[in-house]
Amino acid sequence: MSDTSTWVVILAGGVGSRFWPLSTPERPKQFLPLLSDRPMLRETLDRLAPVAAAAQTLVLTNAELAAGVAVIAPELPAEHVLAEPRPAGTAAALAWAASRIAKRAGPDAVMISVHADWAIRDVPRFRTALQLAAAEAVRTRGLVTVGIVPTHADTGLGYIEVGESTEGAARRVARFVEKPTQDRADALVASGALWNSGIFAWPVGVFLDELREHCPAVAGPLDTAGDDALAFFAAVTHPVAVDVGVLERSARVFVLAGDFGWNDVGTWSALRTVRAADDHGNVAHGRVHLREAADNVVFAASSDVVLYGVRGLVVVEHDGVVLVTTEAMARNLKPLLETLPTALRERR
8 A cells, every 4th residue: 555655756758769760759668558558657657556646656757748748647746747857867856856755745755766668577576576665765764776686697787786684675785787798797697686777765865865975966956946946957067877976875775686577678679578479479569460470579550560471570660650670770779860860760
């Protein structure tokens, strides 16, 4: 059950390019129906409803996306959609959310932070992990993260090296490791390191204290701006990630291991791991017709798509544009998009 002292903050900013041509600046990944027929943000809100009521849920997004968030999440009070006037990094975004919660509910209120664009296979275990993280944040008076038990050595993710035990379930964080080489990733997984998911829980007063101690570039503008969001985000001149600005510097960081089928759905090829495949390994959405085709990922948004005699392709159709590539190349579309005409790349 939800508790009035527990708040959920959902990060739903950024436009991204990895899901082009379906994604656009006005319709980023979190607005897309990648896991089902519902936007990923809607799935996230429904997943978290038993953890915190709408009255204790905030969504952090870009100013340009606020109206879209309001459409997807009509149950949220308008003041619970926090729109960043400009991108300033996750340290600033989470600091702003923490300051809003502290003002409304006091410094001991616990804030759980998640992202809007994840796939979660075992939702009950996910909720249990969040609630345990919140309880451990209260017990330790610290900053708690949930690290994911790795399924493989992934060089595209950060890692958490686990330190000494505590009197409760959480252990101290020994070290954060950013996107390692393959050999280093293999060694980290073998040693019991966890994936850095970006799931956090902390008493908002504790987080704000640690921010003031370790990240004055964000804390100073926050304290000076008061309730003026525009002044605060304008004053944070250099975007800072919360991991770099606070967590890697603080001695009050703890970690819990989580194993609930977490996937950050980073590329089109990731749909293979979060959606059901047919008997030939094809993952398809929409009006897709397959003949002698295997191991393809196909997303048809508005038209029929036919695949015949092909294997290992990623095919995406949306509003008159068709992308055809391989799973390997789909992992990084940025070089492609940089060469396309702006009108095609950012088509509305």
